[in-house]
Amino acid sequence: MIAKIGRSGNLYGALAYNHLKVKHENGKILFANKIIETPNGHYSVAQLAQSFAPYLMANRNTEKHALHISLNPDPNDKVSDDKFQQLAEQYMQEMGYNDQPFVVFKHTDTTRSHIHIVSVCVDEAGKKISDKFEKMHSMKVCRELERKHGLIPATDKEQKQSDKIFRPLDYQSGDVKSQIASVVRHLPNYYQYQSLGEYNALLSLFNITTEKVEGELQGKTQRGLLYIPLNEKGQKAGHPFKASLFGKNAGLAALELYFTKCKGTLNRHPTKQTIKAAITIALKSTTVEMSFKKNLTEQGINVVIRRNDTGRIYGITFIDHNSKTVWNGSRLGKEFSAATFNDYWNNNIQPQIKEPVEMQTKISHANDIDNVPSEKPHHLFDFINTEPTPDNQGEGVTDALVSLLPQTQGEDLEELEFAFRMKKRRKRRR
The missing domain is CATH 3.30.930.30 (BirA Bifunctional Protein; domain 2)
Incomplete structure (x- = not known):
């Protein structure tokens, strides 16, 4: 109540x-x-x-x-x-x-x-x-x-309301700017990623992508970032928005600092071997791309694949929602690079991948996967009550939502946006 x-x-x-x-x-x-x-x-x-x-x-x-x-x-x-x-x-x-x-x-x-x-x-x-x-x-x-x-309990109700913030963007429902803002302002408090490609892979699950903008203005090099809405097919579905509209932390300079910060943490991340083991098991137990993705999705790992116009795989990224980390395939090892998966699925060349020697967390064999309840990729963002990343203690999305969540039902993202602007003005005055 x-x-x-x-x-x-x-x-x-x-x-x-x-x-x-x-x-x-x-x-x-x-x-x-x-x-x-x-x-x-x-x-x-x-x-x-x-x-x-x-x-x-x-x-x-x-x-x-x-x-x-x-x-x-x-x-x-x-x-x-x-x-x-x-x-x-x-x-x-x-x-x-x-x-x-x-x-x-x-x-x-x-x-x-x-x-x-x-x-x-x-x-x-x-x-x-x-x-x-x-x-x-x-x-x-x-x-x-x-x-x-x-x-x-109203706490349960507030959590259901907060789910609206972490849903994929729907460009047809309008107020696209607020929908993008509700995602990009909170993701760094939970997920760790080391490059713009990994960031874009994570954003793609929310039907959003970014593009760099570089050029010269009055002799000075200018660098910026645009946020672009996507439709359910991953195609651009609206005009781009400047990163500055979503606060300085959404800009290229701030993101590059965050990439550097994450590199030191992820290089020593304890779940890296676990993710490699999960991918290895999925590769050895499947022969087609859809089965491979489904296998990993059931373990809380999304696979984002990038192809060129000819269908060649030139990029693959793994998003582990258990550890809240994003990994470009080659960052896990050469055997997990885009070339490996392109050869396997497009040229029928069996990958040569060794079983990881050490595993930080026990992973069930593929034969037991059927006993794991299946979840759709976009429903894997059930992290409202989990802890923030080690580098963001006290800045988790739960804290962010407390100040932004409407206190009555039926209020929408536009009102969240207004609350954010008012909060920003108060900080500026202080």
Whole structure:
């Protein structure tokens, strides 16, 4: 359950907004606390406002005295009216507003039923009720209510929302710039790669590629990078975007520094032998490209192959989602280069690959692969709750998402982009 707390100086407006839902049969009043009763049980906005009048008259100097709270359970939660009333009463009690007059409205004009609570944050003496650490306190109360009433935790919901950020780009859905931004800003916090080719191989899983731009301007050499959207066939599907639109870390200079940083780590990476062993087993147990890819995909390794117009393989890259590392074939060894796979699949020349002597992690034989559940390549990005790379401790994508994730359902990448710009402005001001 997610709680949103709003404050304003317009109590009448908050009451009128919710009462309009009731009037149009898109909502109803579930519960009223310390509200003057009416003979027929129905209320007008003016009648509701009467119960708050003494508090507003006593108000000393609190400008934003009106409190407007929404409680939003997961859409899959089946919450009855009685349960909603309990949630509202217990939430207000834990937040310190149980002695205040408040009205609980249920909204039914969307598929996701939720409640709104209207109250005031000044007591009978006109003193403001403390809102210190309110957001943190509210989150804690929501977690307690979820456990008490068996509701789906909002942390699970937020993770599902974050999956939107790590999906392949869909150029037809629009807002391509924000879709690209949501990928390129976070990948370096998780994956390690040593070249632009390896970076492009990883980006291709998200239907994105990059191109270098080099030239001279006023006698000075200029170097830059463009990000280009791709369709599901890997073809360019839209106009390019300058790297500067996505922040300095997406630019060529920053990426080259990151490549150098990763080289030192990957040269000593403990899973290098494991990846080589997995490729060796896949090669020895398959004869065609599709089977080879499927074999490795089932072990969490994507294979990205680059061909020229004649079909010749000139590049091959292995993306290991277990260790979050990207390897050009020749970087693993000459026997794993593009030439080896071109000879095997195009010229039927059997590769001469020796079994690795040492393996850091035990790998099951190909005969046991059938027992491993199959996953589609684009569903291998289930790394939201894993740890960042050693070189990026504290800068993992989980931390990045906490500040960017919308707090209500239905918000999209455009809103994430806006949040990022506002955060960037605040940093610049400081």
